[in-house]
């Protein structure tokens with residue numbers, strides 16, 4: 001499903017990723033762990049096509065994403081990938097339902113259909129009473145669930161999450177991981193999650209430990 005071959009990444013003289021080979025199967029939940037500065041976020045950004053490797057290749061769903069042009073890549077991301085970040089990055093002037101449906105509208109789904117899908121997803125995530133709330137009227141856990149719904153709206157095959165629970169208390173952290181496991185069961189998505197939390201990582205199918213730009 002997601003494959004990185006011989007990935008190296010340098011920022012100027014600093015080599016942050018030093019030759020990484022990684023292969024993640026469909027419907028697998030993988031947690032990437034490691035000390036601060038080990039290169040976890042850099043690897044996630046490259047595997048998810050948000051950044052280019054200095055060397056190496058990335059395949060998502062058998063597509064060589066490093067070879068796509070900018071327009072093709074934007075389209076590919078919209079259709080195939082969901083992103084969840086530590087800070088939910090919801091648009092403050094829009095309601096939960098509007099935030100959730102945005103990627104569907106960008107992908108060309110008609111408004112009514114996008115609305116319906118957003119309602120279904122938010123209800124599935126226990127937010128049926130919050131559809132018209134704006135992010136400022138939601139709790140941290142609720143905001144993060146809206147962000148998860150937004151990541152799921154185009155039925156992506158793979159979800160990349162960078163410290164998705166980093167901003168949540170331990171109860172909400174647990175709930176978020178259980179949600180990912182539940183979603184994988186329902187929709188068979190692949191989840192690749194950068195986390196500092198060993199407890200969360202224990203619930204994943206596989207943990208990958210990074211150290212100084214290598215996989216241990």
Ligand SMILES: Nc1ncnc2c1ncn2[C@@H]1O[C@H](COP(=O)(O)OP(=O)(O)OP(=O)(O)O)[C@@H](O)[C@H]1O
Pocket residue numbers: 011014016034035036037038039040041042043
């Ligand atoms: N755009 C950039 N320009 C220069 N250096 C960068 C850039 N992005 C990351 N780095 C450096 O690359 C190294 C790895 O960063 P990265 O964010 O991948 O680590 P991480 O393992 O995710 O750490 P953390 O757990 O603290 O988020 C760090 O030393 C960081 O300073």
